[in-house]
Amino acid sequence: MLLKRFLAVMMCMAVSASPAVAAEEASGTTDATPLLTVQELSRPNGSVPLGAQRVALLTLRATASCAADVRIASLTLEHRGLGSPQDIAGVYVFQNGARRSRSAVPSGKKGIATLHLRGITVPACKTMSIDILGDISSNAAASGEHAFSLVWSGNVVTDPVVPVTLNLAGEAASRTIPVGPSIGSVTAESLSLPNTLSYGSARTVARLRLTARGSDQLITAITFVNDGSARDAELQNLFLETSGHSRLSPTTASLDGDRVRIELQPPLLVKRNEVRLVQLLGDIRASRRKTVRLIIQQASDIEADEGR
Structure with missing residues (x-):
């Protein structure tokens, strides 16, 4: 009887494992190995006026394993969609109602922007939402489509470095479509x-x-x-x-x-x-x-x- 009770308790503990613990098991890591999992979230496509600021372009859900807090040092984004990256005047990070990076202008044909983060640490066993916002140029081409993605796990840099698992939104990623006229x-x-x-x-x-x-x-x-x-x-x-x-x-x-x-x-x-x-x-x-x-x-x- 004592053995059966012990096994029942152990089964209950396994079922009630947190998402962070589940992520550790899936990746083959242990409780002593810090790990960060980042999920790109999709949202409905939306149209915004030319010149609009603080437009939500991408939301990330970051989860730290239970081994330690994880500080995110930088994120590198790549432009997606049929519009020109130059239609985006700048992108930056918002978290918990505050801007956590300086604005970066997407550059090159791929529209790459690296954001150096200030004060974003994901507590152990916790999940944090991070928003990527952007400003639309007042001269943007109307009806162009714009989206951003991290593309691969190496574009999420932590300090100190820990393994990162990245789940992309893919084709489900939201598209932002500028429309005229320009706002004030x-x-x-x-x-x-x-x-x-x-x-x-x-x-x-x-x-x-x-x-x-x-x-x-x-x-x-x-x-x-x-x-x-x-x-x-x-x-x-x-x-x-x-x-x-x-x-x-x-x-x-x-x-x-x-x-x-x-x-x-x-x-x-x-x-x-x-x-x-x-x-x-x-x-x-x-x-x-x-x-x-x-x-x-x-x-x-x-x-x-x-x-x-």
Whole structure:
């Protein structure tokens, strides 16, 4: 009887194994061998306006084995579809609502783009979703088809290196189709600061001149990146206001690494060809050796919708 009970317990444990454990068994690895499995997910084809930003091009599901966390250092993508790769102004990684790489322009006939990731580590025995977003050129050919794929496992680089299993979407991959006319956009020009930055509270750490092009724009969020050396809590209590000191956003506690995403509540309406001046304030808690230089790193860091 004791032997039967023991065997029943062992069978139950085998049936309840996690997906990460199942992946290890399928690959012939053991619990001591870190492993990453990446699945390309398909989604319905969609049409987007010319000039659209933050367009979802590909979603990845990354699963780490139970041996250790796995840090993803870079992803190399290849363009697919009948459209020209040059119709894509740039691609970049979003994860958990934040941009995790700089934009890369697809190059060459194959439209290859390598994205160097910031802060993406898949915890052991866990699965993480990673989105590849892109900006469509305002001069893109209408009705061209665009998709992206990792193509092979060697295009997923981990640090340290671990075996990678890649499951491709193949023909099921989604196609993004640009259609006219082109939508409007917001341009941002950085302005000089009123004072030299120093330790203290409520310092003006960035100033912008915002201009709406093509149509009215409703700005919902702006991401600032510190091109200096200050990080995390060395810059605190950040909020956005107009040049007339009208509050535009709630307070964000601190930088997240080298950047901060400020949500405008309510969104700021900028009419076509109108210019609005805004400024970012915060508490500087960094030493004199640290520097603060907040910039808009790429156009899609200004999140805006067509104004109504």
